[in-house]
Amino acid sequence: MGVGLGIDIFDTQPDFRTLIANHRAGFDFLEVYSRGDADHTDDPFAQIPDDVPRTYHHEGLDPVGPGLCPDAPIAGCVKNQQLLAPPWTVEELAVRHIDGKYTDFFFPAILNTECAAATIRNLNALHSILPAPLLPENAPYEFVVGDMHLADFLTTVAHGADCGLVLDLGHYWSYQLCVGKGEQPDHGLERLDLSRVLEVHLAGARLEPYAGGQIYRDLHGAGPIPEASLFLLRELLPKLPNLKAITIEVENATERAAIAQAAQVREVVRATLPAWLEAASVA
Ligand SMILES: [Fe+2]
Numbered sequence: 447m448g449v450g451l452g453i454d455i456f457d458t459q460p461d462f463r464t465l466i467a468n469h470r471a472g473f474d475f476l477e478v479y480s481r482g483d484a485d486h487t488d489d490p491f492a493q494i495p496d497d498v499p500r501t502y503h504h505e506g507l508d509p510v511g512p513g514l515c516p517d518a519p520i521a522g523c524v525k526n527q528q529l530l531a532p533p534w535t536v537e538e539l540a541v542r543h544i545d546g547k548y549t550d551f552f553f554p555a556i557l558n559t560e561c562a563a564a565t566i567r568n569l570n571a572l573h574s575i576l577p578a579p580l581l582p583e584n585a586p587y588e589f590v591v592g593d594m595h596l597a598d599f600l601t602t603v604a605h606g607a608d609c610g611l612v613l614d615l616g617h618y619w620s621y622q623l624c625v626g627k628g629e630q631p632d633h634g635l636e637r638l639d640l641s642r643v644l645e646v647h648l649a650g651a652r653l654e655p656y657a658g659g660q661i662y663r664d665l666h667g668a669g670p671i672p673e674a675s676l677f678l679l680r681e682l683l684p685k686l687p688n689l690k691a692i693t694i695e696v697e698n699a700t701e702r703a704a705i706a707q708a709a710q711v712r713e714v715v716r717a718t719l720p721a722w723l724e725a726a727s728v729a
Pocket residue numbers: 583614647648695
C-alpha cells in the first residue's frame with residue numbers, strides 16, 4: 447500500500463476531496479475513518495475514486511470487552527467494508543462503549559490473561575462474520591491496568607486470533623510513558639512478534655505533564671509527529687518483514703500540513719529502507 451493518510455470522511459479539514467484533487471502525488475492510499483458511522487457513509491465513500499487505494503478504520507466493535515459487541519456496530523462494519531472494499535479493516539484494542547454509553551476516551555485493553563482471552567474470543571467471532579480481515583491496533587494509554595507487558599499482550603492476541611496487527615508508534619510510546627519507560631520508546635519490542643505487524647501508524651501528539659509524569663495526547667494532524675515515534679519507525683522498519691502500509695493520521699490538519707507530514711515520513715523511510723518505498727509506493 448505504501449505511505450498513506452488517515453482521514454476522517456466527515457472532516458472539512460483536511461477535505462479528502464481536496465487531497466485527491468490537488469495533492470494526489472503526496473500519498474499512496476487513504477485510511478478512511480467514519481467514527482464508526484455507517485448511516486451516512488454511502489455518499490462520501492462513493493466520492494473516493496476507484497483508483498485511490500484505501501484501508502478502513504472502524505470504531506465500535508470494542509474487541510477488548512468481556513463479550514462480543516452488539517449486532518449493530520458489526521452490521522455497520524460489514525456495510526462500510528462492502529462500500530469501500532478495503533484489503534483490511536483496523537479497529538483499536540479498546541472499548542468506547544460501557545453499558546451503552548459512549549466514553550470520552552479509548553478505554554484501552556486491560557493487560558492481563560483474562561482480557562487477552564476475551565479479546566481473542568471476540569476477534570475470532572468477528573473474523574467469522576466480517577468479509578475482510580480485521581487488524582487490531584494498540585490503543586493509546588493514559589493509564590495501565592494489568593501486569594502483562596503490552597508487547598506480550600499484542601503477541602498473544604495476534605497468535606490466538608491468527609491475525610495481523612497495526613502498531614501505532616505513538617500509542618506504543620504512550621504505554622511506555624505510563625510504565626516509566628518514556629525515555630526508551632522501544633523498550634520490550636523484542637517481545638512483540640514483529641512478523642504480525644502489517645501496518646504502522648504515526649500521528650501528531652503532545653505530552654501533557656502531570657504530577658507523576660507525562661501523558662501522551664493524540665493530536666493527529668493538529669501537531670507535530672513526536673521524535674519518539676520517528677525513532678521507533680527508524681528502529682522498526684528493517685525488522686518488519688510483512689509491513690504493507692504506513693499511515694499518518696492527519697485529522698484536523700490543513701491539506702498542506704497533511705502532505706508535509708507524509709513527505710516527512712517518506713523521507714525517513716527513504717533513508718532507512720529505500721527498497722520498501724520503491725516496491726510499495728506509487729506516489
Ligand atoms: Fe492509530
